[in-house]
Amino acid sequence: xxxxxxxxxxxLQANGRLAQIGWARQPLLDCNLESAxxxxxxxxxxxxxxxxxxxxxxxxxxxxxxTIADLGYAGNVFVYTLDFETGSLHEExxxxxxxxxxxxPRNSTEGGSRFENAKARLDFSLHPDHRHLSVSWPxxxxxxxxxxxxxxxxxxxxxxxxxxIPIGQERxxxxxxxxxxxxxxxxxYGGQSETLDPAACLGSLDWGRGVWEYRSFWNxxxxxGYLPDGRTIGLNLGMGFGxxxxxxxxxxxxxNRIHKLGQVRFDYVPGDYMQPWKFTDGENRLDLTFTPFKxxxxxxxxxxxxxxxxxxxxxxxGSVVADDGEAIAVRDLVGFAEEHHARW
Numbered sequence: 001x002x003x004x005x006x007x008x009x010x011x012l013q014a015n016g017r018l019a020q021i022g023w024a025r026q027p028l029l030d031c032n033l034e035s036a037x038x039x040x041x042x043x044x045x046x047x048x049x050x051x052x053x054x055x056x057x058x059x060x061x062x063x064x065x066x067t068i069a070d071l072g073y074a075g076n077v078f079v080y081t082l083d084f085e086t087g088s089l090h091e092e093x094x095x096x097x098x099x100x101x102x103x104x105p106r107n108s109t110e111g112g113s114r115f116e117n118a119k120a121r122l123d124f125s126l127h128p129d130h131r132h133l134s135v136s137w138p139x140x141x142x143x144x145x146x147x148x149x150x151x152x153x154x155x156x157x158x159x160x161x162x163x164x165i166p167i168g169q170e171r172x173x174x175x176x177x178x179x180x181x182x183x184x185x186x187x188x189y190g191g192q193s194e195t196l197d198p199a200a201c202l203g204s205l206d207w208g209r210g211v212w213e214y215r216s217f218w219n220x221x222x223x224x225g226y227l228p229d230g231r232t233i234g235l236n237l238g239m240g241f242g243x244x245x246x247x248x249x250x251x252x253x254x255x256n257r258i259h260k261l262g263q264v265r266f267d268y269v270p271g272d273y274m275q276p277w278k279f280t281d282g283e284n285r286l287d288l289t290f291t292p293f294k295x296x297x298x299x300x301x302x303x304x305x306x307x308x309x310x311x312x313x314x315x316x317x318g319s320v321v322a323d324d325g326e327a328i329a330v331r332d333l334v335g336f337a338e339e340h341h342a343r344w
Contacts, residue, residue, distance in 0.1 A: 002022070002023060002246065002247060002248065002260060002262060003021065003022035003023070003246040003247060004022060004023060004024065004025075004260075005020050005022040005023065005024040005028055005029075005162075005164070006024070006028070007020070007028065008028040008029070008030075009028070009029060009030070010029065010030050010032045010035070011029040011030060011031050011032055011033075011035075011164060011172075011174055012032050012033070012035040012036060012172070013035070014035060015037055016035055016036050016037025016038060016170060017037075017166075017170075018164055018165075018166055018172050020164060021164055021165060021166060021243075021246045021247065022163070022164065022246050022247045023161065023162060023163045023164075023247035023248075023249075023260065024162040024163075025159040025160070025161075025162070025258050026159065026160065026162065027107065027108050027109055027160065027162050027176050028162070029162075029164055029174065030106075030107060031106055031107050031174055031209050033049055033051075033106075033209065036049065036211060037170070038170035038171055038211055045211075046072060047072040047073050048072050048211055048212075049070075049072050049209075049210070049211055050069070050070070050071050050072060050208065050209070050210055050211070050212060050344070051069065051070045051104045051208070051209050052067060052068065052069035052070070052071075052076075052104075052206070052207075052208050053067065053068050053069075053104060053113045053124055053205065053206075053207055054067045054069075054205070054206040054207075054208075055067070055124065055131075055133055055152075055203060055204070055205055055206075056203060056204050056205075056206075056222070057133075057150060057152075057183050057187075057196070057201065057202070057203040057204075058201065058202055058203070058224060058225070058334060058335075059183070059187075059194060059196055059200065059201040060084075060200050060201070061083070061084060061085070061194055062081055062082060062083050062084060062187070062189075062194070063081065063082040063084070063313065063336075064079075064080075064081045064148060064150075064187055065079065065080050065081070066078075066079045066122055066124075066133060066135050066148070067079075068102060068104060068113050068114070068115050068122055068124065069102075070099035070102045070104055071099070071305065071344055072099070072344075073098070073304065073305055073344075074095050074096060074097055074098065074099060074302070074305060075094075075095070075096030075097075075098070075099035075100070075101075075102040075115070076093060076094070076095060076096070076300075077093060077094045077096065077102070077115050077120065077122060078091060078092065078093030078094070079091070079092060079093075079120075079122075079135060079137055079140065079146060080092075080296070081146065081187075081189060082294060082296070082313060084334075087293075087294055089294065089296055090140070090141045091296070091298065092137065092139075092140050092141070093300075094117070094119060094120060095300075095302065096115070101115055101116070101117060102114075102115050103115070105126075108176045108205075108207040109126070110126060111124070111125040111126035111127070112125065112126075113125075119137070119138075119139055120135075120136065120137040120139075120140075121134070121135070121136045121137075122134070122135050123135075129153065129154055130151045130152055130153045130154055131151070131152040131154065131181070131203075131205070132149075132150070132151055132152075133148060133149075133150040133152070133185075133203075134148070134149055135147060135148040140189075141189075141190070144189065144190035144191075145188075145189075145190065146187070146188065146189045146190075147186075147187075147188045148185070148186070148187045148188070149185045149186055150183055150184070150185035150186075150187070150196065150203065151183070151184050151185050152181035152182070152183055152203040152205075153181055153182040153183075153184070153198060154181060155182075155256050157256070158178075158256040159253070159256060159257050159258045160176055160177060160178040160179075160258070161176070161177045161178075161236055161249055161251045161253070161258055162174075162175070162176045162177075163175050163247045163248070163249050164247070165242040165243055165244060165246070165247055166242065166243045167210070167211070167212060167213060167241065167242040167243070168213065170211075171210070171211040171212060171213060172210050172211060172242075173208070173209075173210035173211075173212065173241070173242050174208070174209045174210055175206070175207065175208045175209075175210070175249065176205070176206075176207040176208075177204070177205070177206055177207075177222070177236045177249060178204055178205040178207075179202075179204045179222065179223075179224045179232075179234030179235070179236060179253045180202050180204070180224045180225075180232035180233070180234040180253055180256060181202060181203045181204065181205070181224075182198035182199075182201070182202060182203075183196045183198055183201040183202055183203040184196050184197070184198045184201070199226075200226070202224040202225065202226075202232065202234075203224070204222060204224050204234070206222075212241070212342075212344065213241075214343055214344065215342070215343055216241055216340075216341075216342045216343075216344065217240045217241065217339075217340065217341050217342070218238060218239070218240035218241045218340050219237075219238060219239050219240050219266045219337070219338065219339055219340070220237070220238045220337070220338050220340070221235060221236070221237040221238070221266070221277075221279065221290070221335065221336065221337040221338070222234075222235060222236050222237075222335055222336060223235040223316055223333050223334065223335025223336070224253075224335070225333045225334060225335075227328070231254060231255045232253070232254075232255055232256065233252070233253065233254055233320075233328065233330070233333065234252070234253030234254075235251075235252060235253070235288075235316065235320075235333075235335060236249055236250070236251050236253065237249070237250050237251075237261075237264050237266070237279060237337075238250065239263075239264065239266060244263070248261075248262070248263060248264070250262065250263070250264045250281070250286075252285075252286075252320050252322065252328075254322055254328070259320075259322050259323045260323075261281050261283070261285060261286060262281060262282055262283060263281065263282055264279055264280070264281045264286060265278075265279065265280050265281070266279065266337075267279070267280070268337075268339075270339065273292060273295055273310045273312050273339070274292050274295060274312070275292075276289050276290065276291050276292075277289070277290040277292070277312070277314075277337050278290075279316075279318075284321070285320060285321040286318075286320055286321075287318045287319050287320075288316050288317065288318035288319075288320070288330060289316070289317055289318055290312075290314050290315070290316050290335075290337050291314050291315050291317070292312040292313065292314035292337075293313060293314050293315070294312070294313040294314070295310060295311075295312055296309075296310075296311040296312070296313065297309070297310050297311075298311070304343070305343065305344050306341075306342065306343040306344070307340070307341070307342045307343075307344065308340070308341050308342075309338055309339070309340040309341075310338060310339045310340075311336050311337075311338040312336060312337050312338065313334070313335075313336050314334075314335070314336070314337070315332045315333060315334055315335075316330055316332075316333040316334075316335055317330055317331050317332060317333070318330055
């Protein structure tokens with residue numbers, strides 16, 4: 001059973017346990033991480049709390065992503081871009097000891113995510129009708145440099161997928177996923193400049209806060225695009241971590257409205273990620289084949305912190321069924337699907 005939350009309140013009780021468990025169409029809960037109570041030595045808690053803002057933008061030409069994360073032990077700031085025509089993928093990141101200089105807001109409804117040093121500047125701000133991404137990394141890709149000034153429009157009354165779930169007895173995950181935000185602005189990479197047309201370019205946000213187990217695994221799949229009739233369609237699918245009995249992160253996002261799904265099966269071949277992936281659910285509302293065309297493999301090994309992700313870029317085709325029973329054909333919707341192992 002999926003439990004939909006409708007009442008605002010704090011994320012955590014005074015004892016550190018989740019005040020509410022479930023999913024919501026809006027970010028109703030105040031992310032009061034100061035109430036966490038999972039470590040006997042309270043000053044040590046900050047080293048296990050994870051916080052991140054991950055933005056992604058799809059254009060007809062490329063994929064662009066920028067992230068500011070504070071993983072407790074260290075911060076992680078990274079940018080990557082994929083050229084769909086050539087298959088060229090380049091990624092650069094910075095590891096920031098103890099997250100020094102990283103600013104992330106308390107809630108996803110607030111602005112002020114930023115990091116700046118001599119190598120790079122990332123600034124994510126929130127405005128009444130849009131989110132703004134400002135990225136400047138002059139030394140990116142051996143001095144080619146990358147700069148972005150992007151507005152992601154937030155349509156009136158748009159919905160997002162929000163979950164608050166326990167991980168074991170004392171840990172938890174609070175997450176907001178926003179899909180299908182029309183993107184405008186510019187991306188400059190080396191000597192090339194791309195102007196983003198909101199009729200063809202869409203962005204998304206993965207906003208996460210929580211305390212995970214040291215060894216973690218998850219699958220995540222996401223896409224944002226346009227249907228032939230002009231409506232936007234998004235996918236957010238996930239599994240592999242936490243107690244999903246009351247809330248999972250599986251949904252179809254149709255014209256900025258959430259159509260919630262129950263459990264979804266990720267059927268793929270671990271270790272042979274370029275083979276087609278199959279996505280189905282238990283209510284016959286999701287039947288998609290994902291055909292990868294690019295494997296982004298990213299490995300971070302800092303001893304105590306380890307991460308290996310296979311983020312596959314590809315195209316979704318098949319069918320989905322909305323809450324009202326409408327069957328929607330999906331054809332060559334560009335998105336990604338990933339497998340992630342972490343010690344953090």
